[in-house]
Amino acid sequence: MKIISATHALVLSLAARQSLSAVTRGISDTVYSRLIEMATISQAAYANLCKIPTTITTVQKIYNAQTDINGWVLRDDSRKEIITVFRGTGSDVNLQLDTNYTLASFQTNPKCAGCSVHGGYYLGWVSVKDQVESLVQTQASKYPDYALTVTGHSLGASIAAITAAQLSATYNGVKLYTFGEPRTGNQAFASYINKQFQSTDPNTTQYFRVTHANDGIPNLPPTAQGYAHSGVEFWSVDPYSAYNTYICTGTQDQCCEAQGGQGVNAAHFTYFGMSSGACTW
Numbered sequence: 001m002k003i004i005s006a007t008h009a010l011v012l013s014l015a016a017r018q019s020l021s022a023v024t025r026g027i028s029d030t031v032y033s034r035l036i037e038m039a040t041i042s043q044a045a046y047a048n049l050c051k052i053p054t055t056i057t058t059v060q061k062i063y064n065a066q067t068d069i070n071g072w073v074l075r076d077d078s079r080k081e082i083i084t085v086f087r088g089t090g091s092d093v094n095l096q097l098d099t100n101y102t103l104a105s106f107q108t109n110p111k112c113a114g115c116s117v118h119g120g121y122y123l124g125w126v127s128v129k130d131q132v133e134s135l136v137q138t139q140a141s142k143y144p145d146y147a148l149t150v151t152g153h154s155l156g157a158s159i160a161a162i163t164a165a166q167l168s169a170t171y172n173g174v175k176l177y178t179f180g181e182p183r184t185g186n187q188a189f190a191s192y193i194n195k196q197f198q199s200t201d202p203n204t205t206q207y208f209r210v211t212h213a214n215d216g217i218p219n220l221p222p223t224a225q226g227y228a229h230s231g232v233e234f235w236s237v238d239p240y241s242a243y244n245t246y247i248c249t250g251t252q253d254q255c256c257e258a259q260g261g262q263g264v265n266a267a268h269f270t271y272f273g274m275s276s277g278a279c280t281w
């Protein structure tokens, strides 16, 4: 009797795990072109927004000298969208943020109970918080029917995730697109952001965590240091296409992370054929 119930429990736990994790191949052209657009803006942020779509106007730059966090608030009137983008690592000062894995309590957002985020990126976020919130607030009140979108690559991806988590406590319908995002916070943060962005289902998610091939940055900081991923992973493999983009849901490291990449590698710099700051698109 004991043996039967133990076996039964094992079968149930395997079934539960399978239903939590799934990988499917191919995304719609609509979602794919959206990922390309956001990747373009994120990669252009390394080079003063070179060649971003012409429908987009620059509202204002975001900058803090101490942390060297760079970003912009943009507006796309054709899409009715206010976009906040953050640049990835561009200096030694940024590298110091990248390598500070000490988890910091997410104090700026008390609605996120028990949440901690990457300590270096938290310092980065706090250094630009007032600028971001005041710019977004001004735009959102001037254009109340516009969507709010946040995006970025690498360090910019994690700052985008923290920003989006914060804005989601105030605004409805925030969208988040990240590229080559490191793990940004603890499990409580991951659960909070999954709830805020409806990320348990790829059909409802407003958080698109895009990864590429064996990009090693999504494997950092290690889970052993208390970090977890969130969002729905959109894993792009080469040759990149809508069909070669996989949707990966679930709690286990799979898709990009399972490729075993560690740290900065070739796959980290290039998304959909666009390299950070190269402006060749």
Ligand SMILES: *[C@@H]1O[C@H](CO)[C@@H](O)[C@H](O)[C@H]1NC(C)=O
Binding pocket: 100, 102, 103, 104, 118, 119, 120, 122, 123
């Ligand atoms: C690392 O991050 C923590 C949390 O944000 C902060 O208290 C600490 O000062 C940072 N360390 C360095 C060396 O900047």
Ligand SMILES: *[C@@H]1O[C@H](CO)[C@@H](O)[C@H](O)[C@H]1NC(C)=O
Binding pocket: 201, 202, 203
């Ligand atoms: C998502 O939508 C697609 C197409 O409508 C459907 O085939 C799929 O079953 C849906 N997935 C989930 C998890 O509901």
